[in-house]
Amino acid sequence: MTLDLIESHGLTLEEYERIKKRLGREPNLTELGIFSVMWSEHCSYKSSRPHLRKLPTKGPQVIEGPGENAGVIDIGEGLAAVFKIESHNHPSFIEPYQGAATGVGGIIRDIFTMGARPIALLNSLHFGPLEQPANQLIMEGVVAGIAGYGNCIGIPTVGGEIYFQERYSHNPIVNVFCLGVAPVDQICRAKASGVGNPVIYVGARTGRDGIHGVTMASEEFSEDSQSKRPNVQVGDPFLEKLLLEACLEAMKAGVVVGIQDMGGAGLTCSTCEMGSRGGTGVEIELARVPQREENMSPYEIMLSESQERMLLVGQKGREEELLRIFGKWDLEAVVIGEVRECPNLVVYNKGQKIVEIPNRSLADEAPQYHRPAEKPRYLSELIRWQDLDFPQPSDYNTLMLEMLKSPHLCSRRWVYQQYDHMVRTNTVVVPGSDAAVLRLKGTRGGLAISLDGNSRYCYLDPGMGAMLAVAESCRNVACSGARPLAATNCLNFGSPENPEVMWQFIETVEGIAQACKTFDTPITGGNVSFYNETNGAAVFPTPVLGIVGKIDDLQFARESHFKDAGDEVYLLGETRAELGGSIYLEQVGLPLCGPCPTVDPSQEKVLQDGLLELIRKGLIESAHDVSEGGLALALAECCLAPGCGLQVEASTSLRPDYYLFSEAPTRVVVSVKKKEEAEFLQAVSSLPVTRLGTVAHEDFQLSVNEQLLISIPIPTILREWNTSLDRVFGIE
Amino acid sequence: MKFGVIIFPGSNCDHDTYHALKHAMGQETVFLWHQDTDLQNVDAIIIPGGFSYGDYLRCGAIAKFSPIMGSVHRHTRDGKLVLGICNGFQILQEARLLPGVLLRNAGLKFICRHVHLRTENGETPFTTACKKGQILRLPIAHNDGNFFISPDELVQLQENEQIVFRYCDPDGNITPEANPNGSVHSIAAVRNREGNVMALMPHPERASEPLLGSKDGRSIFQSMINQEK
Amino acid sequence: MKAKVIVQLKEGVLDPQGQTIRRSLNKMGHLEVSKVRQGKYFEVEFDSPKDEQTIRQLVEEIAREVLSNPIIESFEIEDIS
Amino acid sequence: MKAKVIVQLKEGVLDPQGQTIRRSLNKMGHLEVSKVRQGKYFEVEFDSPKDEQTIRQLVEEIAREVLSNPIIESFEIEDIS
Ligand SMILES: Nc1ncnc2c1ncn2[C@@H]1O[C@H](COP(=O)(O)OP(=O)(O)O)[C@@H](O)[C@H]1O
Numbered sequence A: 001m002t003l004d005l006i007e008s009h010g011l012t013l014e015e016y017e018r019i020k021k022r023l024g025r026e027p028n029l030t031e032l033g034i035f036s037v038m039w040s041e042h043c044s045y046k047s048s049r050p051h052l053r054k055l056p057t058k059g060p061q062v063i064e065g066p067g068e069n070a071g072v073i074d075i076g077e078g079l080a081a082v083f084k085i086e087s088h089n090h091p092s093f094i095e096p097y098q099g100a101a102t103g104v105g106g107i108i109r110d111i112f113t114m115g116a117r118p119i120a121l122l123n124s125l126h127f128g129p130l131e132q133p134a135n136q137l138i139m140e141g142v143v144a145g146i147a148g149y150g151n152c153i154g155i156p157t158v159g160g161e162i163y164f165q166e167r168y169s170h171n172p173i174v175n176v177f178c179l180g181v182a183p184v185d186q187i188c189r190a191k192a193s194g195v196g197n198p199v200i201y202v203g204a205r206t207g208r209d210g211i212h213g214v215t216m217a218s219e220e221f222s223e224d225s226q227s228k229r230p231n232v233q234v235g236d237p238f239l240e241k242l243l244l245e246a247c248l249e250a251m252k253a254g255v256v257v258g259i260q261d262m263g264g265a266g267l268t269c270s271t272c273e274m275g276s277r278g279g280t281g282v283e284i285e286l287a288r289v290p291q292r293e294e295n296m297s298p299y300e301i302m303l304s305e306s307q308e309r310m311l312l313v314g315q316k317g318r319e320e321e322l323l324r325i326f327g328k329w330d331l332e333a334v335v336i337g338e339v340r341e342c343p344n345l346v347v348y349n350k351g352q353k354i355v356e357i358p359n360r361s362l363a364d365e366a367p368q369y370h371r372p373a374e375k376p377r378y379l380s381e382l383i384r385w386q387d388l389d390f391p392q393p394s395d396y397n398t399l400m401l402e403m404l405k406s407p408h409l410c411s412r413r414w415v416y417q418q419y420d421h422m423v424r425t426n427t428v429v430v431p432g433s434d435a436a437v438l439r440l441k442g443t444r445g446g447l448a449i450s451l452d453g454n455s456r457y458c459y460l461d462p463g464m465g466a467m468l469a470v471a472e473s474c475r476n477v478a479c480s481g482a483r484p485l486a487a488t489n490c491l492n493f494g495s496p497e498n499p500e501v502m503w504q505f506i507e508t509v510e511g512i513a514q515a516c517k518t519f520d521t522p523i524t525g526g527n528v529s530f531y532n533e534t535n536g537a538a539v540f541p542t543p544v545l546g547i548v549g550k551i552d553d554l555q556f557a558r559e560s561h562f563k564d565a566g567d568e569v570y571l572l573g574e575t576r577a578e579l580g581g582s583i584y585l586e587q588v589g590l591p592l593c594g595p596c597p598t599v600d601p602s603q604e605k606v607l608q609d610g611l612l613e614l615i616r617k618g619l620i621e622s623a624h625d626v627s628e629g630g631l632a633l634a635l636a637e638c639c640l641a642p643g644c645g646l647q648v649e650a651s652t653s654l655r656p657d658y659y660l661f662s663e664a665p666t667r668v669v670v671s672v673k674k675k676e677e678a679e680f681l682q683a684v685s686s687l688p689v690t691r692l693g694t695v696a697h698e699d700f701q702l703s704v705n706e707q708l709l710i711s712i713p714i715p716t717i718l719r720e721w722n723t724s725l726d727r728v729f730g731i732e
Numbered sequence B: 001m002k003f004g005v006i007i008f009p010g011s012n013c014d015h016d017t018y019h020a021l022k023h024a025m026g027q028e029t030v031f032l033w034h035q036d037t038d039l040q041n042v043d044a045i046i047i048p049g050g051f052s053y054g055d056y057l058r059c060g061a062i063a064k065f066s067p068i069m070g071s072v073h074r075h076t077r078d079g080k081l082v083l084g085i086c087n088g089f090q091i092l093q094e095a096r097l098l099p100g101v102l103l104r105n106a107g108l109k110f111i112c113r114h115v116h117l118r119t120e121n122g123e124t125p126f127t128t129a130c131k132k133g134q135i136l137r138l139p140i141a142h143n144d145g146n147f148f149i150s151p152d153e154l155v156q157l158q159e160n161e162q163i164v165f166r167y168c169d170p171d172g173n174i175t176p177e178a179n180p181n182g183s184v185h186s187i188a189a190v191r192n193r194e195g196n197v198m199a200l201m202p203h204p205e206r207a208s209e210p211l212l213g214s215k216d217g218r219s220i221f222q223s224m225i226n227q228e229k
Numbered sequence C, D: 001m002k003a004k005v006i007v008q009l010k011e012g013v014l015d016p017q018g019q020t021i022r023r024s025l026n027k028m029g030h031l032e033v034s035k036v037r038q039g040k041y042f043e044v045e046f047d048s049p050k051d052e053q054t055i056r057q058l059v060e061e062i063a064r065e066v067l068s069n070p071i072i073e074s075f076e077i078e079d080i081s
């Protein structure tokens, strides 16, 4: 092994020494490749694992926490919800359509390998500003890719979030979330157990897609135009649909002992992880692996990241049954090996043993690093918004319209109309509200799901930003009438080798841990994506939180928009002047300044519990959380879906623009039927509550301290807000 | 009435349609596998939405070669009911059981949203529960719903009253803005000349329960059920 | 043996994709582009050693019945080799 | 003037469409079909009277920047006439 070769595999010399010690000899090239992917940051979490341990992962609701393909929670009535989030940032930058599409394909596989039928997809997207045509192209491709995959496979994309910020221009963030449902007793695990059981490969043939390291210097790799080979994976949603149906059918038939998808690190990862979890060994013969291209080397076969492939362990003696099910769905399924007692990964090529590595050394004994962390310099140099002297807006109407059509705040209709958000006929609350709500067929109940994470706040204060993300996600779920049950998270950061990034990461994890403890939403899994940086400029710390909540009776599901003219409008929670990181400051041309808003998780919890109780008493018609854009935007959003108006007379001791556009959390706008008002006021007494006004028919009118600041006809607002993205993307 | 819902590889509204017929409409319903030829004595066949064979090549182009399609042809010749929804529309056209073709949406994007439909013919076995001129609100979700037919054939469609639904605004006006995908003449649904085969791009099965925001889709299924009497 | 087949929309059939490409080319400044039509291209490979005549018949059949929809599309066999 | 352009996936890039068509053809009995690749075909018409050389350059630019995705596709200018 040359130093070059070791380094080009992303391994340090120390790591190489460790490999040698573990094997008791020099690895061969294929083994080196296997170690390099399993010990990569992506697979081994070597920089993050020590910190992730701080996350709460237990609770009576948790059936399966981090460690499996996806988290599993008990949602009552004998059902389990299986969910996880993944990043596909880099591939989406290289080829937006296919990068996003294969991201969706990957997360769907994580869910159905657990035996659950996927019923919902969500996504969190961060792009560079849309003024730059290159960013438009990325966004258009990513959205089309998500749509192309999800629509074809027939899983509704029911929600998500989109942010724009310069730091994402060369490094978009594409996080995709999937949730599935299964009877609790049918959850399947990614374990290879039962010595002698067949190891079966099913799905797409293996090609040279996504083989890592591209610039291999060895003889084996310099011989052809390897490096010029496109390193882009193309998704095949149709094939995955067949895989999904066939796998669920096989698991239901009880002939599957263990199953794992081949995602990152392909055959390598699935074989050694399944063996490691089962305490067994997996032995395979590469000559039996279905191949799409000619003359693939063992190295390439083991490291290929071709999509739409599964590895499963069947029951000895029932292979025929399994193969028949896959045959019914026109899928290629081949027995490529066997479960063995000796806990090693053993790979043969045409009868010749070429790899033998202890599973644990790959899956569990990867190096771990306590990387140095240091508070970033920029944090002590942040401008405080309170120190800036900026005038009140002279024309609130114009300002309001500008904000409504800014990409940060405008309607996401252009995006979600490209997603089939209704297929499977479970979507009770469609995109455009706070959380998506899906019914659970055969029960009275449903689930609410939200993804959140405002990276502007996280940049200003990673720990607080992370708590705000958890709080907002839970608040969205609560506004829908659901009790938050559990969480997943995707942590997108720059290089962990940069102490400042590492500091941001640690703060973030601690923030999430603290908030999730308070909200009693254990983390059931997630994903860490490091190295999101271009030319040394890292993305903002971007944690994305996914919260899943349960509604026991869907008659208590709520949407964010107002229902009827004449209803009374109230604000739950207090408005503090917290403008750091706000859209308002950006809108009036100020730089990003701190401090970001602050949240007290226990206070937030009191508010959310109170809100849920009010909803369950039937006192609330609609509920909408106050977030980006502040109260003014929240109120406008409540009007826009149904196209009704609003008459608000507010009073405040704050400067009116602070009052209207502060992004202080822990606030919810609710509407209440006139005849329920007295009862509502009585029931709400323990929470801070302010009357704002009345739902009207036509105009949006907002007075503060008896001065009419905003008065715009609803159709005008609606047009600007709804069609803003249409205009960006040139729809005539 | 006994309904059969065909499953092709890539069908993805099969379970939705089954659920709507069986649980929302209370009808006996079975799945029919595309490789089979036995129709299990169903009275009506539904070809559901989805992406049969991934919609690769052309929507519906590969599905038409499945063995079950021979039985569908026979069922049609016997005068029994066949309803195509979305991808089912495309398959029935590829199989020449319905006229026209469905091209890419004029805006080149997949569209998922509610639309309004005006009942143009209230006397087909699929619309007796609607009156002529009645407006239904149903969701669409498709990439290729842009109905195209030659001018001559359009005249024939009109003469034979084969146009069953057209896209309209909430008040029933047929306007270019209310046409979501560029369809000729705003056509959303057509029937065959004999009247026992109909297909539409919108999804009635997604609008058959109040919980999902509209139950206008029921009238199409109800009309079919009414035929039994 | 390999056959190359081009499938195109017939004249008179709306081609939204072609139109959109033409419009965006014009917008980008390529004003001299007056029309764009988009079609499909297939390469079909055969592994049995048949003569060109037989292959041509086969390809014609496949192109007519599977690769194209005669209501809106026409096909052309470009090349067999 | 009219230019014909063929855009195809590069070798090694997965072609789900082609694969699915091949599998279906095999199932229909066309067992001799061993591979299908699907690409795109464009006809681009120009209305200004330019010489072939200029047009060829133009078409190359358009094919590279608009008609194909250079990361996974390659293009070929078939014919200019
Ligand atoms: N931010 C995180 N918080 C909690 N668990 C995490 C986080 N990131 C990763 N995990 C867990 O670590 C395990 C390994 O993740 P990953 O390698 O992404 O799994 P896979 O390769 O199956 O997608 C998973 O169980 C995942 O849930």
Ligand SMILES: [Mg+2]
Binding pocket: A069, A110, A261, A263
């Ligand atoms: Mg996985």
